[in-house]
Amino acid sequence: MDARRLLETVRDQRPxxxxxxxxxxxxxxxxxxxxxQAGAFAMAVLLNGLSHDDRVALMRAMRDSGSVLExxxxxxxxxxxxxxxxxxCVSLILAPALAVCGAYVPMISGRxxxxxxxxxxxxxxxxxxxxxxxxxRLRDQTKRLGCAIVAASTEYAPADRRLYAIRDVTATVESxxxxxxxxxxxxxxxxxxxxxxxxKTGSGAFMEDPNDSKELANAxxxxxxxxxxxxxxxxxxxxxxxxxxxxxxxEVLSVMEVLTNTKKHDRLWQVTCALGGELxxxxxxxxxxxDGAGRIANAIETGQAxxxxxxxxxxxxxxxxxxxxWADRLPAAPVIVEMTAESTGYIGAIDTHALGxxxxxxxxxRNVQGDRIDPAVGLSxxxxxxxxxxxxxxxxxxxxxxxxxxxxxxMDLQGAFVVADRPIDVPEIIQGRVG
Ligand code: URA
Numbered sequence: 001m002d003a004r005r006l007l008e009t010v011r012d013q014r015p016x017x018x019x020x021x022x023x024x025x026x027x028x029x030x031x032x033x034x035x036x037q038a039g040a041f042a043m044a045v046l047l048n049g050l051s052h053d054d055r056v057a058l059m060r061a062m063r064d065s066g067s068v069l070e071x072x073x074x075x076x077x078x079x080x081x082x083x084x085x086x087x088x089c090v091s092l093i094l095a096p097a098l099a100v101c102g103a104y105v106p107m108i109s110g111r112x113x114x115x116x117x118x119x120x121x122x123x124x125x126x127x128x129x130x131x132x133x134x135x136x137r138l139r140d141q142t143k144r145l146g147c148a149i150v151a152a153s154t155e156y157a158p159a160d161r162r163l164y165a166i167r168d169v170t171a172t173v174e175s176x177x178x179x180x181x182x183x184x185x186x187x188x189x190x191x192x193x194x195x196x197x198x199x200k201t202g203s204g205a206f207m208e209d210p211n212d213s214k215e216l217a218n219a220x221x222x223x224x225x226x227x228x229x230x231x232x233x234x235x236x237x238x239x240x241x242x243x244x245x246x247x248x249x250x251e252v253l254s255v256m257e258v259l260t261n262t263k264k265h266d267r268l269w270q271v272t273c274a275l276g277g278e279l280x281x282x283x284x285x286x287x288x289x290x291d292g293a294g295r296i297a298n299a300i301e302t303g304q305a306x307x308x309x310x311x312x313x314x315x316x317x318x319x320x321x322x323x324x325x326w327a328d329r330l331p332a333a334p335v336i337v338e339m340t341a342e343s344t345g346y347i348g349a350i351d352t353h354a355l356g357x358x359x360x361x362x363x364x365x366r367n368v369q370g371d372r373i374d375p376a377v378g379l380s381x382x383x384x385x386x387x388x389x390x391x392x393x394x395x396x397x398x399x400x401x402x403x404x405x406x407x408x409x410x411m412d413l414q415g416a417f418v419v420a421d422r423p424i425d426v427p428e429i430i431q432g433r434v435g
Contacts, residue, residue, distance in 0.1 A: 003027065003037040010044040018057040025061035025159040025411045038163055052179040053368040055219065056226035058177070062185035062228075065159035067135065071142060071190035076283030078103045080275050083188050084116035084199040085205055085215065086356040087241030087382070089251040090198065091149065093272045093300065095256055095309040096308035099146025100299035101276075101292075102285050106142040106190050107149045108156065112365045112373075114206070117246065121150050121365075122255075125248035125330060125375035128410060129318035145311050157185040178211075178353035182228070194230040194282035196275050197221065201270035201431060204352025210235070210431065217434040230282045232435025236271050237427045240350045240385045243268045247364045247378010249330040251397060256326040259306035260419060267429045273297050274430055288435030333399035337406040339413060341389040348385075348420025353417055355379060357394075358409050362400050386426040389419065 001023040009016050024041070026035035033041075036054040050058065071077050076097060082088055095105045109131075109420065111118035131142070135425045140300055141148040160182050167173045187195060199222050200206070201213035213369045217233040224231035236242075243254040243265055257263040258272075275294030277286065286292030299305045310323035319329050359365055383389070384398045400406035 002241065007037065007040050007044065010041060010048065013048050016054050019063070021054070021057040021061040022064070025065045027163045028159040029065040034367045035166055037131065038166045039147060039170040042170055042178060043169050044178050046172045046175035052222060052226065054390065055157050055177050055180060055223050057182040059184045059188070059223050060227050062157055062159040062163070062181055063188050064251055066153040066189060068189050069119060069135070069139070071104065071191055073104050075102045075104055075146075076193045077106065077107055078194050078199060078279045078283045079107055079190055079192050080196045080279060081115065081183060083183075083200050085200040085238040085305040086116060086352045087124055087243035087251060087254075088117065088200070088274060089119075089243055089255050090268065090272050092122060092252065092255045092309070093167060093268075093277050093305065094296070094310060095147040095149055097272070097276055097296045097299040097305040098279060100279055100304040101295050103146065103279065103283055104142050105147040106138055106187065107143050107147065108152050108190055109149055109336070110152070113203070115204070115360065115365075116357070116358070117195050117204075117248065117251065117355050117365065119149060121373060122248045122251050122377070123149055125252050126313055126318040126322060127331070129313060129316050131316065132264065133171050133316070135205050141312070141315050142291070144317060145308065147312055148316070149312070149435065152186060156189040160185045161317050176216055178221050179216065180223050184220065184224050187382040188224065188227060188229055192229055194279060195224055196282070197231065197233035198271065199233050199235045200238040200354065201235055201348065202237050202427065204241065204356060205238040205316060214432065214434070217432070221434045226263060232278050232282065232433065234274055234430055235301060235432040235434070237431055238352060239397055239427050240352055241355060241356070241382050242271060244370045244382050244384075245378060245380040245400060246248060246355055246382065247359050248373065248375040248382070249332070251380040253327070256306075257325075259309055260302070260323070260326075262300060266374075278435075295299070306407075309392075314319050333401060335403050336408050337398045337400065337410060339395045339398060339410050340391070341393045341395055341417070342391055343419050344390050345388075345419040345421055347383055347387045347389060347417055349418035350385060351416040355382065357412050358398075361409050361412065362398070362405060371377045377401060383417070384422055385416055
């Protein structure tokens, strides 16, 4: 096969054979396809788009460029993926709750990307906890406990690893076809029976415009289904952080408040139950999504999800008594500063992207790959959209390594809250469903 023939086909918008896609993905993984050819492919796809069949073929070929897990378990193998947001710590609650309900969840997760936090960084805020597990350990823990949350090793979807790095430097990250193939090639390498996607929309999402979010949700669902994985997507609001906190240890605190029934955190609760309900229905463990959501709620309310979370933490090297002593076990920042309102009115809009950048500026995320992150810093007690405020009322608390850093971030975040004269219509947390 010859890369130039394949590039001509994409350039001229002709159908690409699955064999050619397989050759190309394997060539990306092995290095036989050059950087120039991969960049030309990415740009041609961005400009011309792919047909449904070609997108499925690309995703499959990228998935199969590395290992694909195979399972023989007494329950369905399920997972969820979020397109990324601020204060989105759903995975940490959902994985153990699904396991309690009879599912198996081998969750291969990511680190923070841009202004959004990453599940692995949050989990690693728990002292001693390891996420770099071998595939044998991932398999073994999933079988015994029903859930594991681990980092992607190089053995999964190596074609995506190479193409993603090339997209990053060729202005081709934004292609919905390439985003779809990239996300799904990694997720479906887990050997899933069913997948639910949480596609975020709004000021803290990568896709701010609801039409773009819908387009991405449609592409993700039709491509995953085209490859034989039962899949649905919920489009959920990211015009404010999902949890009342943003930052690694602070989000684990919010998670533990939900898991131990200390606080409910309504939006986080609703999204967790709705996504879990979809998955349990797809996996045959619930009559429908509503029944499934009730089962997830029950797993949390009875304390079983907290217990399973504790077992997962201990298995991955964290403290064995984490669920009993979470408030003492998590790192805390030395400086906490409250940011307050200066005017009277209602919280009319939140620049959620700016809040995510605030966490990075505090040292809670990375500016460049390989940066060390401070798990203790971040934002907490973030005021909700629609809240009535007066001068001096709290907007959020900044957890920082020093008073100077707290002040600098407080200045940057002054404009992140828009105060309206009248009450506003707060966006529904679940804005749509595809599937
Ligand atoms: N996340 C991915 O894994 N790939 C993309 O292309 C975008 C987000």
